[in-house]
Amino acid sequence: MAAVLEAWAGQGLTISDRRSRMLFVAGEGPDVIAYYAAIGGLAKRWIEVEVKGVPLDLQQTYDEGRGLADAGRPAEHLEWAQVGGEDPGFLPHAAFEAGTRLSPKAVSMIRYADRLRMVPPGRVKPALLCFALVAGIRETNRERFPFLSTGREPAPTGKNSPDQGIDLHSIRQRISSHRKLRVPSAYEIVKPDTDLANYQKLAQANATPIESVLLRLGCSATDDDPAWWNCPRPGGHRNRDARPSLRIRKNEARCGICDKGPLPPAQLVADTLKITPDEAASFIVDLKCATDRPALGYRRPELVAPPRRDTLVTAYISASKPDRFDCVIYDAGIGYRREAVIWRPDTANLPEGVVPLQLRRGDVVTALTVEFQPATAGKAGYWQLSITAPKLAVRALASRVQEIIDGRVVVKDVERVMGARTKVVVAPTELGMDAVGACIGHKGSRLDAAHRLVNMPARGERLEIIPYSSDRQTYLVHAMHPAEAIDVRIRGGNAIVAVSPQQFHNGVGEGGLNAQLAGKLTGLYVEVVTSGTDLDAALTSLEERRKRLREPTGADDRHDAADHR
Numbered sequence: 032m033a034a035v036l037e038a039w040a041g042q043g044l045t046i047s048d049r050r051s052r053m054l055f056v057a058g059e060g061p062d063v064i065a066y067y068a069a070i071g072g073l074a075k076r077w078i079e080v081e082v083k084g085v086p087l088d089l090q091q092t093y094d095e096g097r098g099l100a101d102a103g104r105p106a107e108h109l110e111w112a113q114v115g116g117e118d119p120g121f122l123p124h125a126a127f128e129a130g131t132r133l134s135p136k137a138v139s140m141i142r143y144a145d146r147l148r149m150v151p152p153g154r155v156k157p158a159l160l161c162f163a164l165v166a167g168i169r170e171t172n173r174e175r176f177p178f179l180s181t182g183r184e185p186a187p188t189g190k191n192s193p194d195q196g197i198d199l200h201s202i203r204q205r206i207s208s209h210r211k212l213r214v215p216s217a218y219e220i221v222k223p224d225t226d227l228a229n230y231q232k233l234a235q236a237n238a239t240p241i242e243s244v245l246l247r248l249g250c251s252a253t254d255d256d257p258a259w260w261n262c263p264r265p266g267g268h269r270n271r272d273a274r275p276s277l278r279i280r281k282n283e284a285r286c287g288i289c290d291k292g293p294l295p296p297a298q299l300v301a302d303t304l305k306i307t308p309d310e311a312a313s314f315i316v317d318l319k320c321a322t323d324r325p326a327l328g329y330r331r332p333e334l335v336a337p338p339r340r341d342t343l344v345t346a347y348i349s350a351s352k353p354d355r356f357d358c359v360i361y362d363a364g365i366g367y368r369r370e371a372v373i374w375r376p377d378t379a380n381l382p383e384g385v386v387p388l389q390l391r392r393g394d395v396v397t398a399l400t401v402e403f404q405p406a407t408a409g410k411a412g413y414w415q416l417s418i419t420a421p422k423l424a425v426r427a428l429a430s431r432v433q434e435i436i437d438g439r440v441v442v443k444d445v446e447r448v449m450g451a452r453t454k455v456v457v458a459p460t461e462l463g464m465d466a467v468g469a470c471i472g473h474k475g476s477r478l479d480a481a482h483r484l485v486n487m488p489a490r491g492e493r494l495e496i497i498p499y500s501s502d503r504q505t506y507l508v509h510a511m512h513p514a515e516a517i518d519v520r521i522r523g524g525n526a527i528v529a530v531s532p533q534q535f536h537n538g539v540g541e542g543g544l545n546a547q548l549a550g551k552l553t554g555l556y557v558e559v560v561t562s563g564t565d566l567d568a569a570l571t572s573l574e575e576r577r578k579r580l581r582e583p584t585g586a587d588d589r590h591d592a593a594d595h596r
Contacts, residue, residue, distance in 0.1 A: 032206050035069040044533055045515045046073075046209060053078040057087075061151040061158035064179055065197050068162075072203035077163070082156045089163040096167020101139040109144040110190055114165060116150025116182030129157035133164075141168045146187070148180035148196055162199075176200040219500050223438045223460040229341055230429065230436045236312035237295040237433060241282050244296045244315055248303055250277075262286040263303040292476030298431060306363060307343035307397055307484065308430035314363040337362075337369065338400050338414070343426050343484065346371060346416055348394040356390045358398075360414065371414040373398060397484045399423040421447040424494060427484035428455055431477045434469040443499040446551045450492050452540070453485065454510065454548050458499035470496045503553055510549035514538035514559075520566040525577065526555040527570045529562045 055070060055078055057063045071078060077090040113119055114137070115127040123144070125137035129152060133141070141147060149165055151158035162177075169175050180196035187195055227234075242252075245260055252258040252275070259275035262268070267289050268276070277286045283293035294302065300311035338344055338360070350357040356373040373390070390396065398416035406412035417423065425445050434440040440457055447453040457466040471478045478494060486492050495513070500506040508516045511528055514537040518529040528546075530538040538559040539546050550557040558573050560566070 032069045032202050035066060035073065035206070036209065039073070042533060044531075045513075048533060048537070049074045055080045057082045057155050057159065059155065061153065061155065062179070062197075063155060064151060064158060064162045065199065065202065067159065068176060068199040069202050069206050072206045073209060075207070080159060082159070085156075087156060087159060089159060092160050092163035093167040093170075096164040097170055099133065099138045099168055100135055101142055102135040103139060104143050105139055109140065111146045111148065111187045111192075111195075112140050112144035113148040113150065113180065113182070114141055114177070115152070115161060116180070119182065119186075121186040122148070127152070127161055129160060133168075138168055141165055145190055146195070147175075147177040148182075148184070149177035150180050150182040176203055218459050218464070218466055218498060220462065221441055221443065221458040221460060221499065224441050227436070227438055229339065232312045232316055232339075233297055233308065233430060234436050236297040236300075236315040237282075237436065239296050239315050241279055241284055241296045241299070244300060245277075245284070248300070260284070262289060263299070264289050290476070291479065292473035295433060298480065304363075306345050309338070309342040309426070310344060310363040313338075317363075337403070340400055340402065341422055341426065342400050343397055343423070343430065344371075344400055344414075344416070346373065346396050346398040348390045348392055348396070351389075351391055358396075358416065360398075360416075369414060370411060371398075371416050373416050373418060397423070397427070399426060419447070419449040421445040421453070423447075424453040424455060424481070424485050428470060428477075428481040428494070428496075430484075431472070431480045432470050434464065434466075439464055440466045440469055444552055446548045448544060448548070452493045452495065452544055452548060454495050454497050454512075454552060456497045456499045456510075456552060467496045467498055497552070503555075507549060507553045507555065507557070510552045511538060511545065511559075514545065517562045518566060520570045521555065522570055522574070524554065524556055525570060525573050526550070526553070526557045527564075527566050527573065528557060528559050529564060529566060530559060532561045535559065535561050 053070070053074060055067055057067070057080055067080070077093055080087040080089055109123060112123040112125070114125045118124040118126075123140050125133065125140050127133070147165070147169065149161065151161045165177055169177065176199035178196035178198055184195050245252075245263065248263040250261045250263050252260045257278065257280075260277040260279065261273055261275050262277045264286070265271050265273040272288075276288050277284050280293065283295050284290075284299055285293040289302075296315055297308045297311045300306075300314055301308045304311065304314070306314075344360045346358040346360055348356055348358045352375075354375050356375065358371045358373060360369050360371050361367065362369070373396075396418055398418050399420050399422055401415045401417045401420070404413050404415060422445070424447050425442050429435040429442065432440065435442065435457075439460055441460055442455060443458050444456040445453065455470070457470055459466040469477075472480075478496070482492075482494050485494060497509050497512060500509060504519050504521055507519055507521070507526060507528065511530075514528075514530050514534045516528050516530060516538075520527045528538065528549075537545065540548075546557045546559050549555075556573070556577065558569070560569050
């Protein structure tokens, strides 16, 4: 593991570069499996392999292993077993030879044994294929890599017996901690946001006892202490299993099957009813709402007030017209229908390389309420919605992050290009608060939830959390994420950022988008160069070129960077 990390850093790579295409060139001997397990754990995927110039598709072999039929769970509990090598005599054993098919009985042994020793073939290609096949077989049960064994280890004395080979699963677990983004150890503390009225209903909803919310969703609890609850989303369970799988802690609920992390009441209702957290908050706060939408023609708008400005709604596209998309939004719970419009320029005025969003009748999108247009003679009133506004990304994130709702974390700025990339700048208002970590959540659960709202329908837009700094140079370094800036030069409204050659593409971004958004956040015109470039000369050249083009260079000109490619 140390060798892989040293080689990784020695090439000037950072953790963000694991998203790039990789090729593992295998050396001699079966111990290359340990190095491959480490690099695969760091990348969190099966990467391409080349053995003596010949490509090897381990992902396909892994998938084959997952699909192999077994003979069912063995009658006796298997604490240890061995695949490959000679029969040790003291362990259940399955032979492995390249090109031969494992029997269902052997597949069962590999799949259900608590611990597995794997003795791979002596040649590199069959050894890697053996590893991928065994990993695929075991993934369907508990997703656990085997021990890389020589077959000469002593008999195990217990489940955690030492000296049974190289624990490939432990390597993968330990190196995966290096995938976590490093956040600043010391944040800049900012003043709290005094205007939290727009989050008031969310705060009230999340303060509601979650047990009462679960009862309204039709759930019941066991008599255990603490109690288990039925999950209100059994459709996501295998065979729609409705057995109690949800636990409550600190007024948050988590289903061991459905959720990565605990959910506050508003998010739980949003996930259950397939609505936005803002709509879920209305459902929770107004006790007259019901989970079942009433029949067509039901008219009781007095039960729920119209949505506030700058809140998230679920918009159902009803028609696509030359200048707009007509859509419908519903009041949470009671189903009162309200007409709305998304103007087509809102989806068409996008930078080069970003495909305009084409919406059709029946599509469902998350939108931000912008302005209500009152009724006029012969025309009913309607809501004007936006799906490109930067505030939509902020609201999607804030609705999931309790620290933003209660003011402990402040969103300082945001820049967004719909369908491509959004950078949200956050800062804490008190010591000891990890603002970036709060927005990302446990195992990325909060950021993933915000992604799902922003990317509905799926667009592949990246949502990045940036720590704030009042120092412009530090702020620019943060804003260049995921690229790691080696050096920065700023003069007036121009900036040169040096990155390693391997990170140049990440620094510039597709179509120059990463540098463009970093420039918008900092009020600078940003140009990215590779390390080793004379930064002073590059900055002078940039100033001369912009002067010839008669472009403004003031630090306050935030729109100037929008034209940068």
